Amino acid sequence: MIEFKLPSLGADMDQGKLLQWHVQPGDSVKRGQVIAVVDTSKAAVDVECWDDGTVHQLIVLPGETVPVGTVLATLLAPGEAAPAATGGPAVLATTGPEPAKPAAATPVAAAAVAAPTRPPVSPSARKRAQELGVAVEALQGTGAQGAITLADVEAAASRSAATAPLDRAQAMRRAIAAAMSRSKREIPHYYLSETIPMARALAWLQQRNEDLPITERILPAVLQLKAVALALRRVPQLNGYYRNEAFEAVDAVHTGVAIALRGGGLVAPALHDVGTKPLVQLMRELADLVQRARAGSLRSSEMSDPTLTVTNLGDQGVETVFGVIYPPQVAIVGFGSVAVRPWVEGGELRAVPLLTASLAADHRVTDGHQGALFLAELRELLQAPEKLEAA
C-alpha cells in the first residue's frame, strides 16, 4: 500500500486545503500525474503522484485543511491486491468501495518493490532548492532516470517568480502572517524598554546638518540605526540567527529596516554593514532602500541578509513599540516618537525631548541581563552622538 501524502510546497507551508481530486478509487495513476489540487497560502497548486499504481482510498475530502505530511489517499502498487476489508468510512465513492481489480501477483510487483519511493534529487539541486525555498520533490525531473537537477530547481524558481500571485497584498498579508505566527509559536520573547534623553543627539544632528545640502541631511532614524549597530558590538548575542536549535552569530550588522508599503503590508530589507559606514552614506542608502522597497525592486540579498530588525514608528506618534521578532533573527529593536516630556535630571524637573527604545529578544539565546546591557549601551551612545559619526 502506497501512502500519498500532502507534500510541503514551500518553506512557509505547514498545511494545505484540498480543493479537488482528479481521480477516483479504482483509477490507475502514473508517476508524475496530477491527481489533486491543493491550496497553499500562496496559490492553488497541482499536486503530482510519486508512484505508479491504482487509487485505493481517498482519505481527505475536498474542503478539508490538513497539515503537511497527512496521508491524502492510499494507492495500490502495481500488482498489489486490495486488502480484504477496507471498511473505512472515509472512502469517497458514491458507488461504494470499488477495490482495484484483484489481479494476481505479477512479476511487475518485484520491480515495484525495488523502485525508489522518492524521486532522485541531485545533491546540488537539493541544496539550491533549500536556498530558493522550492519544494524540490514536487518538481518534474529532466535528468537521467527522471532525476531532479539543479537546472530543474532554478527553472521552477524563476517560473514561480514569474507567476506571482494576482492579489499581491493578500499574498503579502499571508506571508507576514506565516512569519509572525511562526515567531510567536517558536520564539519565547522577552521585552525591555528604556527612555533615552535625545537633547544632545538632536542638537548635534542639527549642527551637523547645517553643513549638508538639504538632500543629504541626516534623519534621527539614521543616528538610531548606527547606535543600534554599535551597541550590538557590546552584546553580539543579539545579532544573528537561531537555526537548528543553536544560535549562529554574525559579525557584520545588517539591520533589517521595517518599511511600511503604500498598498499595505511591510518589508524589512537589510541595510548592509551599518556599523562600519559613515552617517552620510547610511542616510543615502536608507533613502535608496525605502524608495526601492516601495517600488518593489529589492534585491534578494536585502531580503535574506538582515541580522536584526529595527522598526521605527515614531512618525505615527507612537510612544513605545513592542516588536515581534522576524525568524530566524533573535531580536528586534523598536523606536517610538521623540517627544518633549517631563524629565528629572540632576534633581531638576525639565522639559526634554525623550525617545523610548524597546527590545524584544529571543530568550533561547539571551537573557534580560544582556538585553538590558544593550539598551544601556544604546542610551549612552546617543548621549555622545559625535561618536556615531565614523565607524
Add this chain to the structure above:
Amino acid sequence: MSRRISYREAVREALREALSQDARVFLMGEDVGRYGGTYAVSKGLLDEFGPERVRDTPLSELGFTAAGIGAALGGMRPIVEIMTVNFSLLALDPIVNTAAMLRHMSGGQFSVPIVIRMATGAGRQVAAQHSNSFEGWYAHVPGLKVLAPATVEDARGMLAPALADPDPVLIFEHAQLYNSEGDVPDVVQVDITRAAVRREGRDVSLITHGGSLPKALRAAEELAALGISAEVVDLRVLRPLDDATIMASVRKCRRAVVIDEAWRSGSLAAEVMARIMEQAFYELDAPLARVCSEEVPIPYARHQEEAALPQVDKIVATVRTLLGKDA
C-alpha cells in the same frame, strides 16, 4: 618559439639532457643500450655516453631495480627503465619495501633519489601479460611520487624535476603515446605537483591521465558538437593527487566522469571518485561515472582489445547518459 617533436623524441631529449648535465645520472634497463630501447627511446645514447652510463641489464627486474636503489643510496642518480609495468611486478619488493620506505625505516638517514620509468597501457595487441595499467597500484604507496606524462611537453619536462626530487619517483609512459607529436617550447619547465585543465568546459569534467587523455579530448570534441561542454582534467601527478584542481573543476561542472584504463575495482578512478564524494558531494548534479577497462585479461585480438578498453564512443555515451541526453 616552439618545436614539434614526438613523445619518444621528447623522452630521449630529456634523458640526454640529464646525462649531459649531471655525472651522477646513468640509465639502465633491458635493451636500453645496444638495441636502443624497446620503444626506441634511448636510441643513440649508448654511442653518445658510453656503456658506463647507458647500461644493458640482464632480464631480472628484481636485480637491476634493486641495484638502482643501491646506486641511489650510494650517491648516484639512476634512471631505471622497466620495459612494461607488468614486468615491474617482479620488482615490487625493492620499489615498495625498500625505495618507498627506507627514509622512514632509517629514521630519515637515507633517501632514495631514484627515477624509475616504465611503459604502461594496452592497445598494441601485445596481449594480456604486457598490457596493464598498474600505475594506480603504485599510487597507493606513501613514499612514492607517481607521474603520468600525457603530453609531449610533460614527457620532455617531467624527468628533470623527478631527478631533483630526493625521493623515488615513478614515471609511467603510455606505450601508445610514443608516436604522438606535440609542441614543446624552447625552455621547458613543468611542475610535478599540479593537475592540468587541458580543455575548459562547463557541463561535465572528464578526469583522466596518460594514454586516455587523447581519447578524452576527442570525446570532448564530439560532445561539443552535441552541445555539451566538457572540461578535460589531466591528473599528471597520480600521487599525491592534486585535489584542488579536481574539485575546482567538479564544482564548476557539477558532473564528472573519470576515465582510467585500469580495471575499475579498487582503481585510481575509484580513489578520485571517493575524494569527490568527500569534498564536493553537495556540488554534484548527477552521480559520478567512470569509464574503465573491462575486468578481463586484455585480449590479443584487435576487435576484442578495442572493446575491452575505454574508447571515445564509450566516454561520449557515458556523458550523455549522465546528462539524461542519451540518444
